[in-house]
Amino acid sequence: MPDTTADEDDPKPAARDGAPGRSDPLPSVPRQARAAKIFRLAATGVILLAAILAAGFVWEFYVAAPWTRDGTVRVQVANIAPQVAGQIVEVRVHDNQNVRKGDVLYVIDPIDFEVAVTSADAEVKNREADLQVKNAQSARRQALSTVSTSVEEKQQFAGSAKIAEAAVESAQAQLRQAKVNLERTQVTSTVNGRVTNLLMRVGDYARTGTSNISVVDTDSFWIDGYFEETKMPNIRVGDPADVKLMGFDPHLTGTVESITLGISTANAASSTQGLPDVNPVYTWVRLAQRVPVRIRIDHVPPGVPLIAGMTATVFVNGGRGPAPNWLMDLRDRVSPSATPAAGPATEAGRH
Structure with a gap:
């Protein structure tokens, strides 16, 4: 076996000795890694900024935009009661029949x-005949002189004639x-509408003042939209409203007619001792109260029925609220073209 040297066993020094005049090129891996890291950071920042902006718009849309899914179709119902009592001998309508007033x-x-x-007519004739007799007697007494009759007797006959006239x-x-x-x-309808939930039948006894038939007033439909109190600053009487009924694609149009000035509160009731009854609440959870807003219906598309109790989605002013204050402030700071004169006007418009 031949003898080997240290140079022969280690190939690295031999390779270095084979090219004494050539230098190795710098690797490009660190520079590419730095570029990829910067790109990842920039992409993360852009995504984070977009997420923050989207969250802000979503927050404003659900908290401040004047729209609600909590809407209900409402109507007035005429509960008709007879003004006289007696047995029902004829029913001239059936359930869900359209009727006119009268x-x-x-x-x-x-x-x-x-x-x-x-009987009353006979009593009138009797009283009229008695009045004629009393008037004739009084006239004869008035024609006599005081020698034939006294003043007192004249007054008595005149009084009897007056009593007969009153009778x-x-x-x-x-x-x-x-x-x-x-x-x-003959009990008549007091409104234009449709008979609903008809349960009476021939032979039932009608009692004075007790309702026994109901008619939905088809001329009185309206929409109640229950808006969170955070959305009330963007709702005014007279604002246009757009209403979509659940199950129907065509939209109804209407106008904000009125806004309720009060809702029930549990803390307003008194306890058995007359003290205020205050319910405990979680201080870190605050639920917005819902305020009823009455929407007058201006137009109903053909083929869309109005039924009391139907669920509706209500948009006031298109469901768009004013731009958020933070977005307006950011726009004013970023935009270099904003003139100083327009700044105060913009601030006044937001406040």
Whole structure:
């Protein structure tokens, strides 16, 4: 086996000795790594800035923009009650039937009321005949001299004639009331609308003042939008409103008609001792109260039914609120073209 030297066992020195005059080039890996790191940092910053801006816009949209999914279709319902009592002998409508104001809904047995009219009419004739007799007697007494009759007797006959005249007026009033009661046996609708939840039938007994039929007033529909109190600064009476009913694509248009000035609060009630009843709350959780806003319906697209209780999404002024203050401040600081004269006007418009 031949002898080997240290130079033969170590190839690295031999390689260095083989090229004594050549220098190794600098590696480019560190420079590329620095560029990739800078790119990653810049991309992270851009993404973070975009996320902050998106979060700000989303916050403003859900907190301050005047829109709500908590809307309800509302309507007035006429609970019709008879003004006279009696047995129902005829029902002229059926459930969910459209009716006009003045249409007869049902009829109460009119026999007793017809008898009352006949009796009252006879009483009027009786009183009128008695008045004629009393007037004739009084006229004869007034024509006599004081030799044939006394002044006191004249006054008595004149008074009797006045009493008979009053009795005639009373009988005539009773006759008018009897006729009105007879007309009231035909119970009519007080509004234009649709009969709902009809449960009565022929043979039921109608009681005076007790409602037994309901009619939805189709001329009274409106929308109640329940907006968080954080959105109320962007809602004014007269603002245009856009309403979308759940399940229907066409939108309704309307106008803000009024804003409720009060809602119920649990802390307003008194305890059994007359002391204020204050409920404990979590101080780090604050829920915005919802304020009812009444929307007058201006236009309903064809094919969209209005049903009380339907869920609606309400947008006031297109659901767009004013630009956030922080965004306006940022724009004023970044934009170099803003003139000094426009600055105070912009600040005044935001405040």
